[in-house]
Amino acid sequence: MGKNEFLTPKAIANRIKAKGLQKLRWYCQMCQKQCRDENGFKCHCMSESHQRQMQIFGQNPNRILEGYSEEFESSFLDLMKRSHRFSRVAATVVYNEYIHDRHHVHMNSTQWATLTEFVKYLGRTGKCKVDETPKGWFMTYIDRDSETVFNEKMKNKRVRAEMAEEEKQEREIKKQIERAEEMLPAVDSEAERAAVREVDLEGGVKVGFLLAKKERERGREIVVFDEEENERSGKGKKSSSGGEMGNGSRSALEELMREEERAKERANRKDYWLCEGIIVKVMSKALADKGYYKQKGVVRKVIDKYVGEIQMLESKHVLRVDQEELETVIPQIGGLVRIVNGAYRGTNARLLGVDTDKFCAKVQIEKGIYDGRVLKAVEYEDISKLA
Secondary structure (H helix, E strand, O other): OOOOOOOOHHHHHHHHHHOOOOOHHHEEOOOOEEOOOHHHHHHHHOOHHHHHHHHHHHHOHHHHHHHHHHHHHHHHHHHHHHHOOOOEEEHHHHHHHHOOOOOOOOHHHOOOOOHHHHHHHHHHOOOEEEEEEOOEEEEEEOOOOHHHHHHHHHHHHHHHHHHHHHHHHHHHHHHHHHHHHHHOOOOOHHHHHEEEEEEEOOOOOEEEEEEEOOOHHHHOHHHHHHHHHHHHHHHHHHHOOOHHHHHHHHHHHHHHHHHHHHHHHHHHOOOOOOOOOEEEEEOOHHHOOOOOOOOEEEEEEEEOOOEEEEEEOOOOOEEEEEHHHEEEOOOOOOOEEEEOOOOOOOOEEEEEEEEOOOOEEEEEEOOOOOOOOEEEEEEHHHEEEEO
């Protein structure tokens, strides 16, 4: 039996010593030999077999280096795909799992000198999503299998179909509006500018309010406060014992209160409504390809009154979007909202109910001088969910 046969005590002792990971700087990838110390690695480099391998490497170093790099990258991504396909994991964790195999392609034989360089390369090429944190580099595998790509294409196709359907509905609504305007009888300029509608209150009093093309926004406060004023009128009718004089005083008081509410509505209704701390929905079709269409985010900052800095709830990405491409979000019943426009602009309230037919909500103001006041018909556009 030879000196270093497989089952000799010396060979068994050598295998026991070589078990586990050794220092990377004492590994020769060309010869696939791991040395245990610096002296052993020096002796190996002077050996005839190593010199022959280095001659082969010298004939075409770039090709051999690229081959090792491709093999290292392929094995690393295969491990990511098998073990951490749908999770965000630290790069050092994956690397430690990868080097458990003693026969892996070592990093000192690739084009990357450090793990950080390799992780940045994966991020640049779009093979992994990488981000740097105080705890180190973290990676998320980007699945590019045929099934996943097919599902992504189908999702994008559905989004485009929804956008096309919405555009079609918008065109139909515009056509209906144009037909309705053409059917209106010709009137003088003053009558065309405004129309007066009368509403009968419970007390038998008729109240007129303005519905004009330029004044519709101002006229919306009537809807908000009508029911509240009706209740006040009914209570006043039961408690009053004064006959016609009582009715006249109630009518004057109601008209005065209504005028006060109108003035408050006119003063607080603006053409901008964004404020910090509310949740909004991104409706920009230009961002559909990026995956932000109809996604929700929190307004972290308002720039020049009309532009919001939005942090997306799912991806945590931060976008700057104009308010024209944003939409308010209505929470579940009992949730907190902020009134972003109108008479009670800037106050917080609790959602008591919604009227889907009239596109309005019933809310109760919390805290402040109007604490406990119930607004029975606030439009969806004037309230938004609090973050």
